[in-house]
Amino acid sequence: MKFNLFTRPLARRPLGWLSGLSAAFVVAVAVSAAPAPVPALKDVFKNDFYIGAALNESQFYETDQTEAALVKTHFSSISPENDLKWEQIHPTPGHFDFTDADRYVAFGESNKMFIIGHTLVWHSQTPSWVFEGENGQPLTREVLLARMHEHISTIVGRYRGRIKSWDVVNEVIDEDGSLRKTPWLRIIGEDYLVKAFQFAHEADPQAELYYNDYALENPGKRAGAITMIKKLRAAGVQLSGVGLQGHYKLQIPTPQEVDDTIMDFANLGLKVSFSELDVDMLPGARNSLNADVGTRMEAEKRLNPYPKELPLAEQQKLAARYADLFAVFLKHRGEIKRVTLWGVTDADSWLNDWPVVGRTSYPLLFDRAGKPKLAFMSVVAAAQKNPASALNRSSGTGTMASLADTSASNR
Numbered sequence: 001m002k003f004n005l006f007t008r009p010l011a012r013r014p015l016g017w018l019s020g021l022s023a024a025f026v027v028a029v030a031v032s033a034a035p036a037p038v039p040a041l042k043d044v045f046k047n048d049f050y051i052g053a054a055l056n057e058s059q060f061y062e063t064d065q066t067e068a069a070l071v072k073t074h075f076s077s078i079s080p081e082n083d084l085k086w087e088q089i090h091p092t093p094g095h096f097d098f099t100d101a102d103r104y105v106a107f108g109e110s111n112k113m114f115i116i117g118h119t120l121v122w123h124s125q126t127p128s129w130v131f132e133g134e135n136g137q138p139l140t141r142e143v144l145l146a147r148m149h150e151h152i153s154t155i156v157g158r159y160r161g162r163i164k165s166w167d168v169v170n171e172v173i174d175e176d177g178s179l180r181k182t183p184w185l186r187i188i189g190e191d192y193l194v195k196a197f198q199f200a201h202e203a204d205p206q207a208e209l210y211y212n213d214y215a216l217e218n219p220g221k222r223a224g225a226i227t228m229i230k231k232l233r234a235a236g237v238q239l240s241g242v243g244l245q246g247h248y249k250l251q252i253p254t255p256q257e258v259d260d261t262i263m264d265f266a267n268l269g270l271k272v273s274f275s276e277l278d279v280d281m282l283p284g285a286r287n288s289l290n291a292d293v294g295t296r297m298e299a300e301k302r303l304n305p306y307p308k309e310l311p312l313a314e315q316q317k318l319a320a321r322y323a324d325l326f327a328v329f330l331k332h333r334g335e336i337k338r339v340t341l342w343g344v345t346d347a348d349s350w351l352n353d354w355p356v357v358g359r360t361s362y363p364l365l366f367d368r369a370g371k372p373k374l375a376f377m378s379v380v381a382a383a384q385k386n387p388a389s390a391l392n393r394s395s396g397t398g399t400m401a402s403l404a405d406t407s408a409s410n411r
C-alpha cells in the first residue's frame with residue numbers, strides 16, 4: 001500500500017517529521033496541485049558535499065532502468081558495491097577480470113560522477129589463495145607483499161586519473177582499538193598498511209587515498225584509528241581521509257557522537273566521508289555498531305517484523321533519524337567530502353540479508369519501487385534549513401513545492 005502524505009487533510013497528518021520544514025514549504029504543499037519532479041539530491045547538496053550511492057551491476061549496466069535513472073538523477077558520486085573487491089576483479093592468481101569494473105567506471109564518467117574505488121586491501125571477500133603458499137607451505141612476507149603490489153598497481157594503474165578516490169585499506173582496526181588480526185597483519189606485519197598506501201600512491205599520485213572502517217564513533221576504536229593514522233603519517237604515507245562507513249541504527253550512534261567523530265578526524269587535517277550510510281530499522285539482531293560482514297544470526301520471525309511494509313510510525317522515526325544525521329553532516333559541510341548511501345533502493349540493501357538472511361529491511365531513502373520515502377524528504381528539508389544550501393540560493397519555493405507532489409511511500 002502506498003501512503004501519500006499529501007492526500008490527507010493537513011490537520012490529521014502526523015507532522016513530526018515536518019518540523020524541519022518552513023512555513024512557506026508547508027503552504028506550498030497545501031496549495032500545490034500540479035505534479036512536478038522531486039528535487040535531485042545532487043542539486044540539493046551541490047554546495048555541500050558529493051552525494052553518492054553504492055551500485056550493483058544492474059544499475060551501471062542499466063539493465064534495471066528505473067534504478068539507473070534514479071542514480072543518474074540523484075547522485076554525484078558512485079561506489080562499486082562488489083565489483084572492485086579482490087574476489088571479483090582478481091579471482092585467481094595472475095588473472096584479472098576488468099569487465100564489470102570497466103563498465104562501472106565508464107558509467108560514472110559518462111554521467112560526470114566522482115568515482116570511488118572500493119576496496120584494495122581487506123580481510124573479507126578476498127580469495128583464500130591470496131594468503132596461501134605453494135603446496136601448503138606458509139606464505140612469506142615477501143610473497144604476500146609482491147601479491148599486494150601486483151594487485152594495487154594493476155588496478156589503481158588501470159584507472160589512474162579516472163577513479164578519483166580509493167578506499168585503500170578497509171576495516172583494519174578492531175573494536176578495542178588494536179590492529180585487526182588479519183592475515184595481512186600476521187604475514188606481513190604492521191607495515192602492510194604503509195605499503196598498501198605507498199603502492200596506491202605510486203600507481204596514481206593524484207588519487208585520494210582513504211582508510212575506511214565502521215564503528216569509529218566508538219571512542220576506543222577511534223583512539224586506535226588515530227594512533228594508526230599518526231604512525232602512517234610518520235612513515236610518510238599520503239593519507240587523504242577517513243571513510244566512516246555509517247552503518248547506523250535508529251538510536252546509535254548519537255548525533256553528538258557522529259559530530260565528535262567528524263571533528264576528531266578533521267582536526268588531524270583529514271577529509272571525512274560517510275562512505276556506506278544506511279540506517280537499520282529492524283529489531284534485535286545487533287545492538288552495536290558492528291558491521292562485520294562475517295557476523296551471522298539465525299532467522300526468527302520476531303527479527304523480521306515488517307515483511308510487507310514499514311508502518312508509518314517507523315517511517316517517521318527513520319525520517320527523523322536521517323534529518324538529525326544530515327543536520328550534523330551539513331554543520332560540517334566544510335569537513336565532509338562525500339555522503340554515500342550503501343545502495344539506491346531498499347531492495348538493494350545488504351541489510352536484507354545481514355546479519356539475518358531473508359529479512360525485509362528499510363534502511364535507505366528510496367523504497368522498493370524507487371519512490372522517495374519520508375526519509376528522502378527529511379534530508380531535503382534538512383538542507384533547506386541550512387542558510388548556505390543550494391535550495392536557498394535558487395529560485396524561491398519552486399524546488400520544495402515540487403516535493404508536495406511526491407508520493408511518499410512506506411513500502
Ligand code: GLA
Pocket residue numbers: 081118170214245276291293350
Ligand atoms: C562493509 C564493506 C562493504 C560492504 C558492506 C556490507 O562495510 O566495506 O564493501 O561489504 O560491508 O555490504
